[in-house]
Amino acid sequence: MSLLKIVNLHKRFGDLYVLRGVNMEVEKGEVVVIIGPSGGGKSTLLKCINMLEPPTEGKIILDGIDLTAKGVDLNKIRQRIGIVFQQFNLFSHLTALENITLPLRIVKKIPKEEAEKIAIKYLKKVGLEEEFASYYPHQLSGGQQQRVAIARALAMNPELMLFDEVTSALDPERVKEVLNVMEELAREGMTMIVVTHEMGFAREVGDRVIFMDGGVIVEEGKPEEIFTSPKHPRTRQFLSMIL
Amino acid sequence: MAGIGQFDFNLFIKILPDLARGAIVTLKFSSLSIIFGLIIGTIFGVCRIVKNLILPKIATAYVELIRGTPLLVQIMIVYYGLPAAGINLPPEVAGVLALSINSGAYIAEIIRAGIQSVPKGQMDAARSLGMTYFQAMRYVVLPQAFRNILPALGNEFIALIKDSSLLSVIAIAELTRTGMQIYAVTFNAWTPLLGVAMFYLMMTLPLSKLVDHFQRRIGGHESP
Numbered sequence: 001m002s003l004l005k006i007v008n009l010h011k012r013f014g015d016l017y018v019l020r021g022v023n024m025e026v027e028k029g030e031v032v033v034i035i036g037p038s039g040g041g042k043s044t045l046l047k048c049i050n051m052l053e054p055p056t057e058g059k060i061i062l063d064g065i066d067l068t069a070k071g072v073d074l075n076k077i078r079q080r081i082g083i084v085f086q087q088f089n090l091f092s093h094l095t096a097l098e099n100i101t102l103p104l105r106i107v108k109k110i111p112k113e114e115a116e117k118i119a120i121k122y123l124k125k126v127g128l129e130e131e132f133a134s135y136y137p138h139q140l141s142g143g144q145q146q147r148v149a150i151a152r153a154l155a156m157n158p159e160l161m162l163f164d165e166v167t168s169a170l171d172p173e174r175v176k177e178v179l180n181v182m183e184e185l186a187r188e189g190m191t192m193i194v195v196t197h198e199m200g201f202a203r204e205v206g207d208r209v210i211f212m213d214g215g216v217i218v219e220e221g222k223p224e225e226i227f228t229s230p231k232h233p234r235t236r237q238f239l240s241m242i243l
Numbered sequence: 244m245a246g247i248g249q250f251d252f253n254l255f256i257k258i259l260p261d262l263a264r265g266a267i268v269t270l271k272f273s274s275l276s277i278i279f280g281l282i283i284g285t286i287f288g289v290c291r292i293v294k295n296l297i298l299p300k301i302a303t304a305y306v307e308l309i310r311g312t313p314l315l316v317q318i319m320i321v322y323y324g325l326p327a328a329g330i331n332l333p334p335e336v337a338g339v340l341a342l343s344i345n346s347g348a349y350i351a352e353i354i355r356a357g358i359q360s361v362p363k364g365q366m367d368a369a370r371s372l373g374m375t376y377f378q379a380m381r382y383v384v385l386p387q388a389f390r391n392i393l394p395a396l397g398n399e400f401i402a403l404i405k406d407s408s409l410l411s412v413i414a415i416a417e418l419t420r421t422g423m424q425i426y427a428v429t430f431n432a433w434t435p436l437l438g439v440a441m442f443y444l445m446m447t448l449p450l451s452k453l454v455d456h457f458q459r460r461i462g463g464h465e466s467p
């Protein structure tokens with residue numbers, strides 16, 4: 001059984017029809033990369049997966065549980081799905097450490113000292129020394145902030161990680177340090193859905209690449225298939241534009 | 244005997260302790276009212292923006308009602324009007340109640356603006372980590388909103404200190420009423436009123452400085 005199954009997902013914002021019937025499955029340990037032009041519904045798809053945006057129609061099935069069904073405890077489910085955003089979204093009034101310990105303490109009810117140990121462990125994991133623990137987000141570089149955001153999501157011990165263009169807001173020289181963390185995570189067997197414009201990452205780390213445009217999956221396949229012999233003209237056009 | 248418009252230094256020294264007592268009463272009433280006003284304002288400020296059919300309507304009605312009527316009328320309704328409905332309140336309670344309800348409406352607007360000044364991504368991030376809506380509000384959005392609105396809340400407190408002078412109409416011996424009573428006894432208006440103004444300034448000027456300080460601190464490191 002696949003870890004995540006999306007069945008006929010539709011999403012409208014009023015008159016705006018953003019997702020028009022998306023179907024996909026993600027196996028445990030798989031790294032799925034989503035590419036496509038801006039406005040194609042990629043961010044909306046990720047937000048539907050953890051139900052930050054309730055789907056207009058369709059099913060999101062995580063580990064056999066339909067998240068769109070009534071009576072599902074979404075706050076419990078969301079602990080199993082980590083998401084990292086383009087704009088980092090670190091809590092700006094809290095230090096790096098507190099950003100990680102806050103959800104551990106109030107959501108997982110882990111005592112302060114233990115939560116701090118976990119936080120330090122994950123800060124180290126994303127390559128941040130202990131000294132950064134007491135820094136506020138505005139005192140950190142973009143790359144460091146994004147790594148704290150990844151550590152914050154990982155500390156919740158999720159089974160599935162969603163990455164939404166996490167390097168798009170970074171200075172070019174900071175992109176690598178974040179991609180390295182993600183690559184390491186993929187190697188460890190984390191199930192990941194990664195929306196990105198980093199084609200090198202897609203090729204090397206992705207098990208499968210999905211091209212999304214106009215709210216539908218236009219084409220999907222192994223990275224080498226998509227990048228070397230895309231079948232759909234729209235995929236070809238998109239790739240010729242960004243490669 | 245000094246005339247009504249003359250400054251009498253000896254009288255001024257003599258009435259200072261009375262005016263100081265009045266100022267303390269003023270501070271007591273405005274402090275209590277800002278605390279209750281904050282509680283009321285936070286509740287109604289959040290109600291104004293929740294996704295709900297009735298709560299925002301109720302909150303909006305409250306804000307419009309209070310902002311659209313004079314505080315003096317509100318004080319008199321609570322003190323003279325409520326007894327008609329069978330609710331008798333001592334003047335102190337009526338005073339704090341009226342001021343709290345009044346400042347609560349203004350604070351609700353400040354809180355609403357403060358919440359909306361926090362980027363939506365903060366709520367998204369909090370919810371994505373498994374926090375409930377109320378946990379996200381309590382631990383993530385409101386602390387940042389409060390930081391952003393501290394200057395506005397300071398100004399509201401300053402306004403409240405001055406507005407509390409209206410409590411003199413329901414016989415609360417706050418600063419303004421104390422001054423008026425001195426005038427009634429001594430027939431010298433200038434001396435006690437100057438003293439009253441001085442005491443108001445002694446309360447409001449440090450607060451203004453504090454507001455400036457907060458304002459600069461926010462300007463210092465605006466969050467992304």
Ligand SMILES: Nc1ncnc2c1ncn2[C@@H]1O[C@H](COP(=O)(O)OP(=O)(O)O)[C@@H](O)[C@H]1O
Binds near residue numbers: 018039041043045
């Ligand atoms: N909360 C929202 N309300 C209204 N429209 C939205 C909202 N979120 C996204 N959209 C719109 O949905 C479309 C798809 O957006 P998005 O999912 O962000 O695409 P992508 O991530 O592929 O660039 C865009 O036109 C965007 O303006």
Ligand SMILES: [Mg+2]
Binds near residue numbers: 039042043044
């Ligand atoms: Mg996007």
